[in-house]
Amino acid sequence: MRATLRGVLARLRIQLEPSILVLLAIPLFYYTLFFLAPLGSILIYGFGFDWNLILTPHYFNLAPIGAPYFVSTIHGVHILVLRGVDLGVVLNSLVIAAAVTLASTVLGVAVALLTGLYDFPGRRIFAVLAFLPLLIAPFVNMYVIRRLYGYGFELNTFSWLLSRLGIPFGIAFDKQAGVIFAQTLAFYPIVYVNVVAALGALDATLVEQALNLGSRGFKLLRTIILPLIMPGILAGAMLVYILSLEDVAAPIIFNFKNVMAYQIYYFFQSVAAGVGKPYEAAALSIILLLAVVAPLVVVRKYLSLRYYARLARGAPRPLQRIRLGRRGLLAAYLLVLPIAVAAAAPQIGVVVLAFAHRWTGPLPNGVTLNNYVQLFAMPGAFRGIINSVEYTLASLPLILIIGFATAYVIARLHLPGMTALDALATLPLAIPGLVVAFGYFVFLHNLFRATLLDPLVYPGVALVIAYAARKSPFTVRSVYTGVISTPPELEEAAKCLGSKRSRVIRTIVIPLVWKSMLAGLLLSAIYVLSEVSVSITIGALGGDITSPNHAGPITFVILRLIQAGGVVGGTQPQAVAAAMATILMALEAIVLATISKGLLRRGQALVSF
Amino acid sequence: MVEIRVEGVKKRFGKTVALAGVSLHVKPGELFAILGPSGCGKTTLLRIIAGFEYPDEGRVYFDGRDVTDMRPDERGAVMVFQNWALWPHMTVYDNIAYGLRIRKVPEDEIRKRVKRVLQLLGIEGLEHRYPHQLSGGQQQRVALARALVVEPKVLLLDEPLSNLDAKLRLRLRGEIRKLQRRLGITAIYVTHDQEEALAVADRVAVMHAGRIEQIGTPEEVYKYPRTLFTAVFLGKTSVLRGKVLRSDGDYVLVSVGSHRIKAMNCGVKEGDVAAVIIKAEAASLEPHDGATPIEGDVTVSMYIGSYVETRIAVNGQGEIIVNLPPAMRLQPGRRATLYLDPNLVYAFPYEAEEIRELAEEA
Secondary structure, three states: OOHHHHHHHHHHHHOHHHHHHHHHHHHHHHHHHHHHHHHHHHOOOOOOOHHHHHHHOOOOOOOOOOOOOEEEOOEEEEEEEEEEOOHHHHHHHHHHHHHHHHHHHHHHHHHHHHHHHHHOHHHHHHHHHHHHHHHHOHHHHHHHHHHEEEEEOOOOHHHHHHHHHOOOOEEEOOHHHHHHHHHHHHHHHHHHHHHHHHHOOOHHHHHHHHHHHOOEEEEEEHHHHHHHHHHHHHHHHHHHHHHHHOOOOOHHHHHOOOHHHHOOOOOOOOOOOOOHHHHHHHHHHHHHHHHHHHHHHHHHHHHHHHHHHHHHOOOOOOOOOOOOOOOHHHHHHHHHHHHHHHHHHHHHHHHHHHHOOOOOOOEEEEEOOHHHHHHHHHHHHHHHHHHHHHHHHHHHHHHHHHHHHHHHHHHHOOOOOOOHHHHHHHHHHOOOOOHHHHHHHHHHHHHHHOOOOOOOOHHHHHHHHHHHHHHHHHHHHHHHHHOOOOOOOHHHHHHOOOHHHOOOOOHHHHHHHHHHHHHHHHHHHHHHHOOOOHHHHHHHOOOOOOOOOOOOHHHHHHHHHHHOOOOOOOEOOOHHHHHHHHHHHHHHHHHHHHHHHHHOOOOOHHHHO | OOEEEEEEEEEOOOOEEEEEEEEEEEOOOOOOEOOOOOOHHHHHHHHHHHHHHHEEEEEEEOOOOEOOOOOHHHOOOOOOOOOOOOOOOOHHHHHHHHHHHHOOOOOHHHHHHHHHHHHHHOOOOOOOOOHHHOOOHHHHHHHHHHOOOOOOEEEEEOOOOOOOOOOOHHHHHHHHHOOOOOHEEEEEEEEOOOOHHHHOOOEEEEEEEOEEEEEOOOHHHHHHOOOHHHHHHHOOOOEEEOOOEEEEEEEEEEEEEEEEEEEOOOOOOOEEEEEEEEEEEEEEEEOOOOOEEEEEEEEEEEOOOOOEEEEEOOOOOOOEEEEOOOOOOOOOOOOOEEEEEEHHHEEEEOOOHHHHHHHEEE
């Protein structure tokens, strides 16, 4: 049955009302111009790179020099220092990402199964501990991880605690091993929340049927539960893999700069001085893109809106938790709890540091509010806050428009190509931030040179555009879930009463999905505020924080404070950074709590990035 | 009053054929029911008439005007949905007034018309409630009021009563029938409930597997089925296999095992293998003029209330289902003689494949 041309045209006329055309044009225009085109510009720059160099030891080093670990004695305590080896820029990134993904997945799945399947005294403590690292404190958490578990002239907190307990041995993480350790602590909760959401979407009858047929314990886990939640595990693992590849915080703090992300970041450090190597940055961006896209193709369906919507709606009847036996309880408290505490400690440490005079040795000293005073007293710091508020307020209308238009069109328009639009709208979550930053830089700097869009002239506009592109997926996903959980008959009823689509959207759709729009917008807002990659690269082009008129946002200020030495305003700059980070964490906590309590039925699934 | 014509409409969803060429003609002011099992394509057909789906082939006409390429909002056909689709964020009043506001009717006039339709449907006093504060029956009436208040050219009802309990369904179907008559609106009523279709409609289209099997008045389609499907689908029926011994115009004599059954001739000739379809009410325990006696063993006897559903095994030829008055209840294991009214027994050419499918659907 071949559709006639007349039929195709009539069908298009029926579906593509003017209001739908406008909605469709918005994401197509925005994502093409401000997402695909910048990524495309990277490819063009990639041609300038001498690709023969890529196999040299600088990028791939299969014969590393130096010991992966050694023993050092500090204040009479023998410390096992895990350091790792330098395998070259490209291989280091891949090895770190693989190790972090594996460790985070094991840990995240273990904690999620424990809290999701079993009921036992203290279960909520585990859940809270696993949730804490999701409150992002950019750079500061890595700084605290280094204080707690890192290697330096002084004992780290953990080894110091052991020595106080009379144990003369300790452990410290440094360089590559430090990056792997720190990223695992920071990212494993992403696997945790995704698995918890998958468990929440699991239909209890499927498990009860297996129990009913006699399946128990590991067999039940292996044959029924794990296969059913595998999509959640894969989605979480994939996100961790991407975050590890794009992370610059751990490499900066643990002083391990031979990774792709740091090298691209370094380009921005030198570009203002006119000595940046754009071709190398482009080449590394392309390799990073390939490293992400290849596995992404495998798990793509788990990162699409459809998968997300299914999770967000939850199961018809959720699982009843099983009471944990005595042996299980022992394992939970002896094996899992220490790890969960170790992983949550940095978040607590950030808060402690924010109220401390200084923290250079094993423990912080003194209690003060001066760090918060400095946020307002230091012109550079206060300027960062103002900048972030301005950029966020400017990007939110864009995010709202893109988010609603994209979600509505994907949910309701039945035309070929909608799957591609779905992929395009989810893609910003998957592309490493530094690649995006580099793309924006070469695209805007070359195409709009010496205009307000040129980041070297004023980074603010570029930041707002980039924020809207990178963080709109949170709004898109939330609105999408809202729209598809609204029966289409509600819109059809209005249409057959004579209402045009624009009126249907205004009078039926928006009043029914406004909560999803608000939830998405709040999420987007906190992720814009805590955005790192674009903020510390393009944001750094507008002057340093010593200037009261710099154009950098909060995360840029935090990074500079973390990197600063000595004492600023009578306090340790890292402590001021911590104070700033606690404000971000508080905002994140408020938004996440609001969303999971009131705005959406199953908010947990929202926290997947 | 609008006349609706559907010509050669075909529709596929991927590899599934939803409509395999459907044509029908609904007369002005008629209540036309589309009846069929789930998945037969009846809702798809209704949605094509409403404009929510576009046919792969074929056209739809309202009063001779081709509306196939028109959007739903341009057609003037108002639909009442199975889930009623009341807007949860609007009060009953706002739900009903919505269509009038689109038509830019002055608020004064809207008030009057909403009041009138509320009275018409017996739901005065609910204006300020929200849909979640209403019972199922009230919601159904509001949905109907919302459709009727705009005085639509065409009213499309998609299983409007299927979400209600049995008693309420019975009452509301009568009300819908009365209202439609009174307002003179052309209406199409989709349902899978044959009793409902036969009770409300002027004419019924029986649909099966994306095709229309038969169109006619309720009595025509029930008593004079033209296809095997219609014969088996309508009413409670049993199917036996036999061989046509003799044909004399309207009736045939079919041998089923050692029995000879007289049936209406529905396209068989002497020597054919025939499917003998017996309606449950064809059988009685009293001999009467022209009735065919048939003997068998009672296997099941289920008390349903107003009758006893009884299954009788006919000498290895299959089972006959009959409805008997409770006073004549037969115990399982007993031997019984039934008398079949040949006007409710039909002989169709035997098509093994189709009968197997029908048995599965039943």
